[in-house]
Amino acid sequence: xxxxxxxxxxxxxxxxxxxxxxxxxxxxxTPYLFWYVQSPGQGLQLLLKYFSGxxxxxxxxxxxxxxxxSQSSFNLRKxxxxxxxxxxxxxxxxxxxxxxxxxxxxxxxxxxxx
Amino acid sequence: SQxxxxxxxxxxxxxxSPLSLECxxxxxxNPNLYWYRxxxxxxxxxxxxxxxxxxxxxxxxxxLSASRPQDRQFILSSKKLLLSDSxxxxxxxxxxxAYEQYFGPGTRLTVT
Numbered sequence: 001x002x003x004x005x006x007x008x009x010x011x012x013x014x015x016x017x018x019x020x021x022x023x024x025x026x027x028x029x030t031p032y033l034f035w036y037v038q039s040p041g042q043g044l045q046l047l048l049k050y051f052s053g054x055x056x057x058x059x060x061x062x063x064x065x066x067x068x069x070s071q072s073s074f075n076l077r078k079x080x081x082x083x084x085x086x087x088x089x090x091x092x093x094x095x096x097x098x099x100x101x102x103x104x105x106x107x108x109x110x111x112x113x114x
Numbered sequence: 115s116q117x118x119x120x121x122x123x124x125x126x127x128x129x130x131s132p133l134s135l136e137c138x139x140x141x142x143x144n145p146n147l148y149w150y151r152x153x154x155x156x157x158x159x160x161x162x163x164x165x166x167x168x169x170x171x172x173x174x175x176x177x178l179s180a181s182r183p184q185d186r187q188f189i190l191s192s193k194k195l196l197l198s199d200s201x202x203x204x205x206x207x208x209x210x211x212a213y214e215q216y217f218g219p220g221t222r223l224t225v226t
Contacts, residue, residue, distance in 0.1 A: 032212055032214075034213070041202075041220070042220065043219045043220050044206075046216065049214060090158065092215075094212060094213025094214075099165050099171065100208040100212065100213050100215075101148070101160065101213075102215060104158045105157065106157035
């Protein structure tokens with residue numbers, strides 16, 4: 001079975017600074033990879049996804065993520081963080097033929113300092 | 115375009131009372147549907163999923179049940195709520211794209 005690890009429970013960055021959120025997965029082959037964002041009291045919104053092809057994928061709100069097979073990682077990045085980016089971020093993995101279920105990491109809470 | 119609705123948005127219920135949360139999807143047909151629970155400060159726990167009308171799979175044993183009476187309707191129920199049922203309940207659907215899920219706005223349930 002696949003698993004997802006988000007090593008950082010909480011990250012604080014200053015507005016305008018760059019951001020990198022880490023995600024490591026465990027799966028025997030290349031899985032489908034996702035990043036979701038959740039603002040307080042709301043549902044999750046898909047930021048970006050990787051299925052195959054170019055290992056650097058662009059998403060909404062200026063986010064990008066890079067798939068590194070050798071490191072089993074799919075880290076999320078943003079060059080300049082805005083205060084509105086404060087939220088919780090979830091990495092997810094989809095793999096196998098299991099009714100389309102995804103496995104989610106425990107999330108990373110992002111705080112943005114003014 | 116597709117949309118997903120959940121209601122109610124918030125709910126406060128006493129211990130031992132019944133529960134019914136509803137999720138409906140518009141703009142798609144035969145979606146896979148999922149119920150998740152998110153405890154305070156925790157990640158997502160998949161409770162149930164459904165690949166079609168009347169087809170329910172449970173991920174964890176618990177005090178809850180799910181039903182799918184129509185193609186685009188997914189209901190989460192309980193006969194008697196426990197304090198531990200408190201949390202944020204999210205419904206999601208998956209269309210033709212493999213594994214990509216779309217979430218509803220959630221229901222905040224507080225059991226008192």
